[in-house]
Amino acid sequence: MDIHSSMNLQIRNLTFYDRTHSPLPIHTTNLILTKQDNTLIECRLTFQVNWQLYRRIDTEALFNLKPELRGSLSKGDFQPEVNIEIEATLQPELLSSLTENITTAEQTAAYLQNLSQNHPLLSTENWFALHVKQQQESGETGYRTFWAYLPPHAISQENISQEQISAAMVNFFKDWADTNLSEINQDVMAESINEMTKSFSEIADTNLEETQDAISEIMAEITNVFEELAETTNEVITQFDRNINMLEEIILFFTKDDWSFTKIQGESVLQTAFQGKNGKWNCYAKVREEQQQFVFYSICPINAPENKRLAIAEFITRANYGTIIGNFELDYTDGEIRYKTSIDVEGSNLTFPLIKQLVYTNVTMMDEYLPGIVAAIDGDVEPKDAIRSIEQREANDNADSSRS
Incomplete structure (x- = not known):
């Protein structure tokens, strides 16, 4: 059974150096x-x-904060007046240089503080940022990098599996897409995958004390994962684009047709209202992304x-019989x-004429x-009589239209 242990220490005034x-x-x-089993x-x-230092880290991609391997901010932008926290992990190749200096926390702190500026432990190139976050009054905002899903030390282990790599990649892109839907596209994903490939190669080549055949086998597994992901990339992106296009087409329709509406936050739903000859009621236009469906509802202004x-159940059953497009529903x-x-x-595609119809x-x-609904609820009119009255009025209107 593997035995894990950890040592936690604070160090003041540590200076890193960029490239x-x-x-x-x-x-x-x-x-x-x-440590795992004393290793x-x-x-x-x-x-x-602070904000100024973070901007430098951000701009220069220090601590391997490469744009291709970052997730999206969870809850809005960082604020300049509040400090930003970064969590990073060390390049596994350099762990051996720490081993003989970690007997106590004090020794480790002294060792790091007395390193020369050229020591690789103090190079930002040898640290991989995992999380970047900031505490704000409204809550925490921040983002994760790909290395939070698959830390470099996991890649350097001999038993790294294709399933682990695949799961990390899928989760990274899924979380990215959930908050960054408008920016994800095939080029962006390709850049990220290329950067992952490069990083995997570097970490594997410098850390695995195995034969070249073993390294090649691991890289082959990684390549297989990339190929499998690439096969679904077009489908995923097409799905995202189609979802966006459906909602945009609906918004375009209501805008051009001069409807006032609001989008419900966090949902692919528009809320609006319609004034008819017999009353006014709320309406909802909804995109069901996964099913690729558009649904429109008119909500009756009175409940039964x-x-x-x-x-009313009898009324809507009679009303629905013979109806070709749509149906009444009762909760x-x-x-x-x-x-x-x-x-x-x-x-x-969802088009303007389809939406209008x-x-x-x-x-x-x-x-x-x-x-008829009002009559059945408030006027004690029998459902069949209410339906008959509507159908008779419709027949009269059609007759008048024919004569004119």
């Missing part, structure tokens, strides 16, 4: 050294920097009370009545049947 040997002073540093397997560093729900729990029209556009068919039906 041009320019100093990067860090005032308070927390260091965690992790040092990871060294993690957590420190805070509990003692009228059986009558027996709260008495909500709505009219639904929908379309499945998988393998096709679904929307106006929907609101026309609600407007036409609303007096």
Whole structure:
């Protein structure tokens, strides 16, 4: 059974150096050294920097903060007046240089503080940022890098599996897409995968004390993962693009057709209202991304009370019979009545004419049947009589239209 242990220590006034040997002073540093069966397997560093120093780290991609391997900010941008925390892990190749100096926390701290500026332990090139975050009044914001999903020390282990690599890549891109949907595309993913390939090669070549055949085998596994991911990349991106295009097309329709609407935050849903001849009610336009469907609802302005729900159920059953596009629905729990029209556009596109047909068919039906619903609820009219009245009025209107 593997035995893990860790040593936690604080170091003040530690100075790192970038690739041009320019100093990067860090005032308070927390260091965690992790052992497995008395062998040092990871060294993690957590420190805070001010806004100016973070901008330098960000711009120069220090601590391997390469844009291709970063996730997206979780809750808004960083604020200039608050310190930013960075957690990084050491290049596994350099762990051996720490081994003989970690008997005690004090010895480790003294060792690091007395290193020369050319020592690789103080080079930002040899540290991989895992998390970058900031505490704000509204909560924590920040992002994770790919190395938070698959730390370099895991790659250097002999038993690294294709499943581990695949899971890390899938989770990284999934989390990225969840918060960065508008920016993800095939070029971006290709750049990230290329950067991963390069980093994997460097870490494997410098850390695995195995034969060249063994290294080649691991790199072959990594290549297989990339190929499998590449096969689904186009499909994933196409799916994302189609979802965005559907919602954009719906927004374009309501904008051009002069509807006032609001988008419900965090959802692919628009809320609007319609004023008909017989009343006014709320409407919802919804994109069901996974199913590639567009649904439009008219919500009846009155709910059916509990003692009228059986009558309304009969009313909408009679109303739905013979209806070609859409149908009425009744929520027996709260008495909500709505009219639904929908379309499945998988393998096709949602167009302006399709949206218009679904929307106006929907609101026309609600407007036409609303007096009957009101009569069945408030006027004690039998459902069949309410439907007959609507159908008779429709027949009269059609006759008048024919004569004119």
